Amino acid sequence: MNAKTKNIIAMSVFGTLSIFVRNISLSSLEMAFWRGLIAITVLFAVQKLIIRQPFHAISRSQKLLLLFSGMAIGLNWVLLFMAYEYTSVAAATLAYYFAPVIVMALCPLLFKEKMTLFQFFCFLMATTGLFLVIGGGQNLNMGSLRGILYGLGAACFYASVILMNKFICEGNGLERTVIQFAGAIALLFIIIVFHGGFHIQNSSLFSLANLLAIGILHTGICYCLYFSSIKELKGQQTAILSYIDPFVAILVSVFVFHEPVQILQGAGAVLILGFTCLYELKSRPSKNDYAKA
Numbered sequence: 001m002n003a004k005t006k007n008i009i010a011m012s013v014f015g016t017l018s019i020f021v022r023n024i025s026l027s028s029l030e031m032a033f034w035r036g037l038i039a040i041t042v043l044f045a046v047q048k049l050i051i052r053q054p055f056h057a058i059s060r061s062q063k064l065l066l067l068f069s070g071m072a073i074g075l076n077w078v079l080l081f082m083a084y085e086y087t088s089v090a091a092a093t094l095a096y097y098f099a100p101v102i103v104m105a106l107c108p109l110l111f112k113e114k115m116t117l118f119q120f121f122c123f124l125m126a127t128t129g130l131f132l133v134i135g136g137g138q139n140l141n142m143g144s145l146r147g148i149l150y151g152l153g154a155a156c157f158y159a160s161v162i163l164m165n166k167f168i169c170e171g172n173g174l175e176r177t178v179i180q181f182a183g184a185i186a187l188l189f190i191i192i193v194f195h196g197g198f199h200i201q202n203s204s205l206f207s208l209a210n211l212l213a214i215g216i217l218h219t220g221i222c223y224c225l226y227f228s229s230i231k232e233l234k235g236q237q238t239a240i241l242s243y244i245d246p247f248v249a250i251l252v253s254v255f256v257f258h259e260p261v262q263i264l265q266g267a268g269a270v271l272i273l274g275f276t277c278l279y280e281l282k283s284r285p286s287k288n289d290y291a292k293a
Contacts, residue, residue, distance in 0.1 A: 002232075003228070003229040003230075003231070003232035003233050004229070004233065004237070006225040006226070006228060007225070007226065007229040007230070007233060007237075007238070008241060008244060009222075009225055010222040010223075010225040010226040010229065011226075011242060011244035011245045012244055012245075012248050013217060013218055013222050014218060014222060014245040014248075015244065015246065015247065015248025015249040015252060016218075016248060016249075016252055017214060017218050017249075018084050018092075018093075018249060018253075018257075019256060020210040020211075020213045020214045020218070021084050021210075021214065022084060023206065023207065023210040024207050024210045024211050024214075025202075025203055025204065025207045026200060026203060026207070026211070027199070028078045028079075028081035028082045028085070029188060029191055029192050029195060030198060030199065030200065031077075031078075031081055031211065031214075032074055032077035032078045032184070032188055033074075033185060033188040033189060033192055034211055034215060035211070035214050035218075035219055036077075036181045036184045036188065036215075036219070037185055038211070038212065038215025038216060038219070038220065039181055039215050039216075039219035039220040039223065040178060040181040040182065040185065040220075041220070042215070042219075042220025042224075043174060043177060043178050043181070043223070043224070044178065046174070046224055047174060047178070055171070055178075056170070056171050056172070056175060058170045058171045058179070062169070062170045062171070063179055065167060065168055066168060066176055066179040066180050066183065067180070067182065067183035067186075068164065068183065069161045069164040069168070069180055069183070070179065070181060070182060070183025070187075071183045071184060071186075071187040072157045072158075072160045072161050072164070073157070073161055073184045074183070074184030074187050074188045075157045076154045076157035076158050077184070078188070079150045079151070079153040079154035079157065080092065080151065080154040082147070082150040083096065083147045083148070083150035083151035083154060084147075086143050086144065086147030086150060087147025087150075087151070088144070088147075088253050088257070088259035088260075088261075089249055089250075089252055089253035089257060089259060090250045090254070090259060090261050090265070090269070091133055091134075091147065091148055091151070091265065092147055092148070092150070092151040093245075093246050093250065093253070094129075094130075094133045094151075094246065094250075094265075094268065094269050094272055094273075095130070095133065095134075095150075095155060096151045096152075096155050096158065097155070097245075097272060097273065097276070098151075098152060098155045099154075099156075099158035099159040100159075100162070100276045100279070101123060101127065101130075101272070101276055102155060102156060102159035103159045103162050104122070104123050104126075104279055105123060106159070106163065107163075111166070118282060119279055119282065122275040122276070122278055122279040122282075123275075123279070125274075126272050126275045126279075128268075129268040129270070129271025129272035129273075129275070130268065132264045132265060132267055132268030132271065133148070133265050133268035133272070134148055135264070136262045136263070136264025136265040136266075136267070136268055161180075172227075173227030173228075173230070173231070174224065174227055177223055177227065239280035240277065240281070243273055243277055246269075246273060250269065
């Protein structure tokens, strides 16, 4: 399987995540915890049985940064799952994919990067798209708005992962992901213990099957495909292919869940995804800048 095929498969599967999430009868917190725990088990198995190479030594400071970024990934998962509960999959996904726009705005402040007029135009148009997504629904209510805000919260944590990854230079993609997942699991475990404990024992077999799917397939296997593919793809290819995920998610929203997408929301989707993609292509980000969260 070549790198492009691996990336397309991973992105397409990522886009179907909501189908399985909505069939799991657990809180978003517990769902995210088990997702991480199952996935890290899969990644360890891949490392030991397939790659068969020892982990590289990573410095303490880099491990600490990876753990913090992993905690952000865990909270990102929780908020995205909560977004799926309150609003349409399309609106939640588009709010979530506002993360690169947040990075776009913060890079000049954090890294003293100069924002060109074209980049500022992309930022302005993508932000306009977000307002269209929020206000374009004919039946927008407090519940739907709450879901979009959860999606934006997930985007903020996703953006923080992207920014932290700019400082991480040790270890390969798989090794970094294992440490990040460990950070996510640790934080979510502590929150769950103080938030009512675990309830997985009350889940049906169907619910558990869907949980295994997002842990093994969507996270463990697809993360392996994703990280092995970006080693061989150019940054521009990775940027373009990353938009398969929201495109598939919108198709799932319309054709699987029969959730209507209004004209203004569709226009907002084009603005967010189109101008964010243009920004990434123009900026030519490094392959390692964008870790899939």
